[in-house]
Amino acid sequence: MTQYGATPRDSVALDDERRALVIIDQTKLPRAVSVLSLTAQEEIYRAIATLQVRGAPAIGVAAAIGVYLAALGIETDDWDKFYSRFVSAKQYLASSRPTAVNLFWALDRMEGVVIRNKNLPVSGIKYLLRDEAERIHDEDIRVCRAIGEHGLGLIRDGWGILTHCNAGRLAAVRYGTALAPLHLGRERGRNFKVFADETRPLLQGARLTAFELMEDGIDTTVICDNTVSRVMQNGWIQAVLVGCDRMAANGDACNKIGTSGVAIIARHYGVPFYVCAPTSTIDMNVPNGNGIVIEERAASEVTEMWYGERMAPEGAKVYNPAFDVTPADLITAVVTEHGVLRPPYGESLTALRPIQGLQRPDQYR
Numbered sequence: 536m537t538q539y540g541a542t543p544r545d546s547v548a549l550d551d552e553r554r555a556l557v558i559i560d561q562t563k564l565p566r567a568v569s570v571l572s573l574t575a576q577e578e579i580y581r582a583i584a585t586l587q588v589r590g591a592p593a594i595g596v597a598a599a600i601g602v603y604l605a606a607l608g609i610e611t612d613d614w615d616k617f618y619s620r621f622v623s624a625k626q627y628l629a630s631s632r633p634t635a636v637n638l639f640w641a642l643d644r645m646e647g648v649v650i651r652n653k654n655l656p657v658s659g660i661k662y663l664l665r666d667e668a669e670r671i672h673d674e675d676i677r678v679c680r681a682i683g684e685h686g687l688g689l690i691r692d693g694w695g696i697l698t699h700c701n702a703g704r705l706a707a708v709r710y711g712t713a714l715a716p717l718h719l720g721r722e723r724g725r726n727f728k729v730f731a732d733e734t735r736p737l738l739q740g741a742r743l744t745a746f747e748l749m750e751d752g753i754d755t756t757v758i759c760d761n762t763v764s765r766v767m768q769n770g771w772i773q774a775v776l777v778g779c780d781r782m783a784a785n786g787d788a789c790n791k792i793g794t795s796g797v798a799i800i801a802r803h804y805g806v807p808f809y810v811c812a813p814t815s816t817i818d819m820n821v822p823n824g825n826g827i828v829i830e831e832r833a834a835s836e837v838t839e840m841w842y843g844e845r846m847a848p849e850g851a852k853v854y855n856p857a858f859d860v861t862p863a864d865l866i867t868a869v870v871t872e873h874g875v876l877r878p879p880y881g882e883s884l885t886a887l888r889p890i891q892g893l894q895r896p897d898q899y900r
């Protein structure tokens with residue numbers, strides 16, 4: 536592990552020389568900017584599972600780099616043996632978290648390289664896998680910047696913006712999704728007043744969103760999750776911007792637990808609710824939000840994490856879903872790298888399909 540003083544430009548990257556996945560350890564923020572250089576598959580799996588690297592786009596990029604590093608370690612010239620060990624490595628990383636589709640999307644893209652190039656020597660396939668992992672990394676930067684451009688067109692200088700969880704640069708490679716319009720706006724001298732929900736139980740809003748926005752000089756106020764209605768009632772919020780972990784074909788948007796409550800409150804106060812999502816987050820194989828697997832996490836995240844001492848009685852039952860689904864009819868617009876989609880999302884997402892070349896997970900099998 537290496538410690539640096541300043542935040543690196545990319546939250547996730549490949550270090551060719553050390554054959555390592557390099558990430559900012561998000562569990563240490565904001566107290567320390569700690570950069571991890573991970574080489575073992577178990578370390579990479581653990582980094583995703585424990586949220587050292589988190590956020591849908593970031594875990595996709597991390598998994599792509601991770602499976603490339605696994606491929607480098609497979610010593611055989613025989614394609615069938617290589618493929619079988621590659622698939623095991625892929626399945627191992629895919630089992631790290633269940634909800635964000637970017638994880639599976641990126642791993643499927645990597646597998647596609649192995650399958651399409653069966654005729655090449657294994658060394659050549661490894662070379663192409665490196666290219667694909669780099670492409671997934673670089674595309675994320677371009678895609679998020681484009682989301683930033685489209686999102687910036689929806690908000691005005693001086694507005695109050697509410698966001699939930701962290702869908703910023705820490706959740707992607709460089710700009711993020713929901714926070715990309717704010718970072719771009721900042722580059723262009725615009726001033727927003729951002730309200731960051733603290734986001735129980737893992738506090739991505741208080742720890743990560745506040746950290747990255749303040750680092751960028753953006754006016755940021757942290758609020759408890761149960762303060763959303765109050766700030767909207769005060770007239771302080773002109774738009775909500777959130778990210779997404781998986782969007783179903785009808786536009787239902789699965790994101791950090793609590794997002795759907797924000798959408799319901801926003802509808803009550805007539806505040807527009809925008810979901811910012813790269814097309815890699817859209818899963819056309821799932822017809823609606825009911826088909827999305829919602830990760831459930833450890834009870835200790837609710838009962839004792841962050842507290843000086845345990846706060847719930849021993850033996851108290853805990854329900855700790857990490858995500859919820861915002862019904863499509865509460866979403867004012869979906870901001871993608873290809874532009875702003877409006878309802879009905881069944882139609883607007885389907886129209887996007889030929890442009891994005893949406894891959895079915897079973898495309899290569």
Ligand code: MRU
Nearest residue numbers: 589590591700702706778779791
């Ligand atoms: O459990 P997390 O922290 O990985 O959840 C992340 C979110 O819910 C983000 O809002 C989502 O991944 C969008 S990231 C650009």
